[in-house]
Amino acid sequence: MKISIEWLRQWVQVSEPVEQLAERLTMAGLEVEGISPAAAEFSGVVVAEIIACEQHPNADRLRVCQVATGDETLQIVCGAPNARAGLKAPLAKIGAVLPGDFKIKRSKLRGVESHGMLCSAKELGLSEDASGLMELPADAPVGQDLRAWLGLDDQIVEIDLTPNRSDCLSVRGVAREVGALLDRPVQDVAVPEVPAAIRDELPIRLEAPAGCPRYLGRIIRGVNVGAASPAWLVERLRRAGIRSLGPVVDVTNYVMLELGQPMHAFDLARIEGGIVVRMARPGETLELLNGQTVELNQETLVIADEVRPLALAGIMGGEESAVVAQTVDIFLESAFFCPTVVAGRARQYGLHTDASHRFERGVDPELPRLAMERATQLILDIVGGQPGPITEAVEPASLPQPAEILLRAKRIPQLLGIDLPAAEVEAILRRLGMQVEAVAEGWRVRPPSFRFDIAIEVDLIEELVRIWGYDRVPVRRPVQPTRMQPEPENLVARRRLRNLLVDRGYQEAITYSFVEPRLQALLDPDHKPLALANPISSDMSVMRTSLWPGLVAATLYNQNRQQSRVRLFEVGLRFRGELENLAQESVVGGIATGSRLPEQWGSDEVEVDFYDVKADVEALLALTGEASRFRFAPARHPALHPGQTARIWRDDRPVGWLGALHPQLTRTLGLKGRCFVFELLLDAVTTARTPQFTPLSRYPSIRRDLAVVVADDVSAAAVLQEVRAEVGALLRDAFVFDLYRGKGIPEGHKSLAIGLILQESSRTLTDEDVDEVIGRTVSRLGRELGAVLRE
Structure with missing residues (x-):
């Protein structure tokens, strides 16, 4: 988000140096990526008016212009195709310095003297447009310094916002933040209600209120879309990184930058019937404003008329209903689209727009009417027209409901380690636009509608320390009691298990508890896994009933990266049973494949076998001091080789498995070579015999x-x-x-x-x-x- 400091100062008083302001914003979580000048460096350029323009006597493509500068008239030779009498344009006088240290001198072009240079926007570093002279509006004051008139001695602050702070994707939002940080009032823009001059309305029908619970529209007839956007508007768009596309579109973009509400304008003549907000239907297509034709799917929200889709809701308008040079009447849209409906849809169609960037992060649901009035006001000022009344369709039950949060006074020092006075807590919250009511335990707080990222108590505490200042939180050394913690002798610490396996050549892995259903079914078909209601992805949609799926997937990942010898282990939880009686069992599991020893000169390479891994398991069992209580019994497991499978018992209790993966399963998964796995209940190998002293026998064995x-x-x-x-x-x-x-x-x-x-x-x-x-x-x-x- 690029913010003009000059524009920001119209909203809130900022007297501090820009670098100091950038530091405050960064420390408050609005990271400033850079500060840059609003325009390239140039001097000696004034607003001038061409009062006469004649063909050059010796060149077909040159013109000889008489240019008024306010105090004199200069002869300028110019090759721009749009040079004409009555045009106001920038003039670089003799002695002027343009970007790139280009100095203007008196010159003679094809035998005719030229006392300066009329400039294009590109020559001034204001745009990439070099097609002709930069055309200034008719009210531009002749003779005034161009930098001063356009306010180009400005600075642009670029802010990298986190996704939860979409309320700051506007000048208004950043101004609110600066006002809260500096404890200064914010001067909101005056937006009077624009009275209707005509009664024309379009009916609006919400068929998908869950995706669009609020939609406002307004007809404006008789607009002059051929009018030029004023220089101040074009310049503010440029400083935000948006090029001018015509007065109506420029106004909608300006309101988006100013207030944070994306808007869209339709050519009223191209709308058949009313406006319908609905999901796309099978087989529908839409040609977008960028010329791309997309095939819509049924999960895409569209703005349509009674016949066809007109726009991708919250993303981009359609070419067929766009405002063009022949447009006379427009229909202005201002709506609230739910982030969950817009999120991901733009990427699905290969798009990323300013509108989708805001809507998928969240826009104030109470903002559309204010934005509609502001846009109407600007359109009438620039292109004229007669506005109709605002038509609103709303589904209150689907709108975000304001949160009411209890902030406990005792919780603040518990989390921050500092005591904030009650008066300061209330002041900070109110500066952030929150409604605060003191109660016995602390405060009952209602965040404003534009702060939908605040939902729980800890969010409020974060806001307090953010505004109070992270850098003011005192640094204290951590305090740890020096009392030694008892460690029962009849328990084997998990670190001993880990250290033993590492000593035996294994590496510890930490895999996801969410696994692929197919892999889970192959490795542990006897246990039905618990399915996740909202999985991260389809290949992480069930809870693991064994550590083997994660370890097998990690082994395959390593083998695919030229690692032939793999030995991994994991200590973690497995989940078995239904949701009501879900058992979370701590287990240790491992997998080994490849050579028995790392490659070396002292011995031939021998592939790891069942007894190598059995020895590793026996070493784990020996940590209990009761290895004789364990036994390995031949058994069958659906995922293991029928001739190389052992059930591990402790007394009469089954505590684990050991075996080679079934050859057919190995081929199905694409594993290379034989793989041996084991899994043990952790409590069986961490419960040990209490050591008792027995003197060494003095007699021979x-x-x-x-x-x-x-x-x-x-x-x-x-x-x-x-x-x-x-x-x-x-x-x-x-x-x-x-x-x-x-x-x-x-x-x-x-x-x-x-x-x-x-x-x-x-x-x-x-x-x-x-x-x-x-x-x-x-x-x-x-x-x-x-x-x-x-x-």
């Missing part, structure tokens, strides 16, 4: 190895479980150190070699003690698992 033959479907875990159950307290460790199939082993069987470490804390074990334990163990294995001692 004894190792005995057993080789037993069991059926192929008997797992090593089952064998170790029976060994632990039988040996009891004497067992310090039991592990499998060899697996054999082949000669001497029956078909469908395998040989497992198990190492047992035995130790007694009160005496040295004898061979007889050990033999007795081993005998009992072999008997139990035979009885429970059908195992036989390998010969």
Whole structure:
């Protein structure tokens, strides 16, 4: 938003240097991107009038003009096609300096002396128009310095507004802000009600009141669209970055810049019947003012007559109903369009207009009538005409309802850390245009209609500190109690889980809790996910029932960027059940694919396998100090390989899964290589045994190895479980150190070699003690698992 300081000073007294004002605005949240002069630097240019214009005797394209400057008449040779007697234009006299340090000297063109130069707008740096002389209005004072007459010694402040502050997309809005910051009154523009001179009206029908709850229109007959826009109007538009397009359009643009209300003018002769505000119908098209023809969809709000669409509501008018040189009667529109209806529609059609920029952010719903009166007044002053009465169609129930907010006095220091006197709180709020009523707890506040971004108590507190001054908030060092927090010994801190997995080569990922329904169904079809009522996008429309969808998506993302070795883990929530009894369970999950170790010279590359990831999970379980209470049981999971899947149990409670992604699923998702995943309930791996001191045994340990033959479907875990159950307290460790199939082993069987470490804390074990334990163990294995001692 570009703001002329000269224009701003007509609304509010600003005596401070522009740089100081820019600093105050920036600190208040209206970031000033830059300050620039209103016009390029030039001097010695005056308003002049051509009193005679004759053909150059020696050149077809040149004219010899006699130009009055107020105190003398000068001969000027000019090649502009619009040079003519009676025209007022800028004259650079001898000694003048134009932009680019171009100095004007006495010259002779084709044998005729020229005592200066008549200028185009481009030569003065005021426009890109170089088609002819800059035409000044008939009332321009001859002989006056052009810079002074146009007020070009002005500065332009460009403000980068956040989307919530669309109330400042006008001079009026910025003036209100400056008035509040500097505690100065704002001089609002005087807009008297324009009486109707004729009774002509157009009927207005709101068929989509949710998108347009207020629409005002007015007929003005007998306008002279061929009249020129006054220089002050053209100049103010130019300084705001808008070019002049004709008096009627210039007025609607001016009112938008001044008050913040986008408007539109239709050629009344091209409207059939009345005005209908409705949604577009299938198959309708509209040629826009920029020449683009768009095919409308049913979600687009349009302004139509009884036959066809005339304009994209709040975005751009149509070419067929535009004001043209032949227009005599116009229909003026001023309306309120809901941001939700306009937002995104302009981009959908490849458009971005000043109107859509404002309407999709929000415009004051109480502004259309004031804007209509202001625009009518200016149109009558510039192009004449006879206005009809204002016709208004309104659906009050669909208009934004003013908020009433309770601001508690105690809440201000809680959030800001400062105590603002009650009188200052009330003064700031009233300077911002709010209605304030003191109550026992603090104040009851009603924001003005143009501040629809203020809805809750914290918004009001933000406004207080914004106007009071962020830079005045004292800097205090944070205070933290030095008392150490207890950390129960029977809990494993989450940071230990994270550190362990990082030490084992994993990287922590944080993925969205919202996932794609298709991916969720592939990875966890047994649980129906909770669908979001208003998702960010279609691929983030359900709540995850497992961490795997996010981790798989992250792995695929990395593989697509030439990362062949991926190891990721996440600690987060999964969501299961219906909305009424939704369970939020904390889990830790991981995924591994690619090589077992990073590429190196010391070993060949080996692909990660099931047992590598199982070892990582076992390391997590070992943090509890009760690894023997966990077991891995063969199981089936729809997303996992049927031969490489384990259900993880803690005692009799299932606490997680481990396995390889199903090969068919891997191909469907486009993953490269085998992928192994795990997921564990967090409470199962963070609840640990309370450490208890046990003195180290002074007596030696004894190792005995057993080789037993069991059926192929008997797992090593089952064998170790029976060994632990039988040996009891004497067992310090039991592990499998060899697996054999082949000669001497029956078909469908395998040989497992198990190492047992035995130790007694009160005496040295004898061979007889050990033999007795081993005998009992072999008997139990035979009885429970059908195992036989390998010969």
